[in-house]
Amino acid sequence: MAVQDVDTQPLLVVGAGAVARQVRSLVADLTGTPFRIVGYLDTGVPTGSMVCVPLLGGDEVLAGADTAYVIAIGNPQVRRRIDISAEAWRRHPVSLVHPSSTLDHGVVLGAGTILLPGVRIQADAHLGRHVLVNANAVVGHDCVVHNHCVLSPMAMLSGGVVVEGGAFIGAGATVLPERVIGFGATVGAGAVVTEDVPPLTRVAGVPAKRTLRR
Incomplete structure (x- = not known):
């Protein structure tokens, strides 16, 4: 596990619901697992929903996290809002x-x-x-x-x-x-x-x- 931690890039996933679960599976399927998801950011998941963990807080956590990220939310308006904030915080998304x-x-x-x-x-x-x-x-x-x-x-x-x-x-x-x-x-x-x-x-x-x- 220690070797994997060194060789993989830490990744924050913004979103913790259904799209985030798909992203989690995608990352697991990547050859050589180049990314290591360190947590999920979401404040709007409905009570009782299946939520990815660890849930680290809302997207404002990105402001102080020098970590690559992706947006795993299916609402285009929310995606735009988070992108604008992340750009202001100089955070770097990955594809x-x-x-x-x-x-x-x-x-x-x-x-x-x-x-x-x-x-x-x-x-x-x-x-x-x-x-x-x-x-x-x-x-x-x-x-x-x-x-x-x-x-x-x-x-x-x-x-x-x-x-x-x-x-x-x-x-x-x-x-x-x-x-x-x-x-x-x-x-x-x-x-x-x-x-x-x-x-x-x-x-x-x-x-x-x-x-x-x-």
Whole structure:
């Protein structure tokens, strides 16, 4: 154990709920276990939830912790808030890619981005900071996914899609080629997006239509 502690990088996970449990499994699956999770930071886990331990406090703990971190929370707005605070504290996120995920030629991943099992990122796609891509989602060639976005399991972005910052793509949703998902928009589970989605709106259905403002 002492050798492992020397050879691995300490890692704080911001979040202690369901996404954090997936991140814990991801880290365990990495070849050579390059990271060692030293604790979880969360103040908003509902009472009675399954919580990762040790729980060290809220995300403000990062201010005094000279340790790499990732954000394991599925709310884009919360991801953005934590990123801004961590930047002010000069903390450094790491990116995590599950071994079963595939990245084609020319893919760029921003700091803090997480790819869970079975993700496929196709050629020349660019993902920003702290993007969370859930299991078996696909990001098509030449897509641009901006900071803090969340792609749910089995979401599909066709080629050339642009997803602006803080957007949320629901489970099994499909976005057709060259469409733009606006800043802070939400695409509902199973939706098929055939037109651009304006900022701060929610769409759902097949084809996707606006339902309400966020």
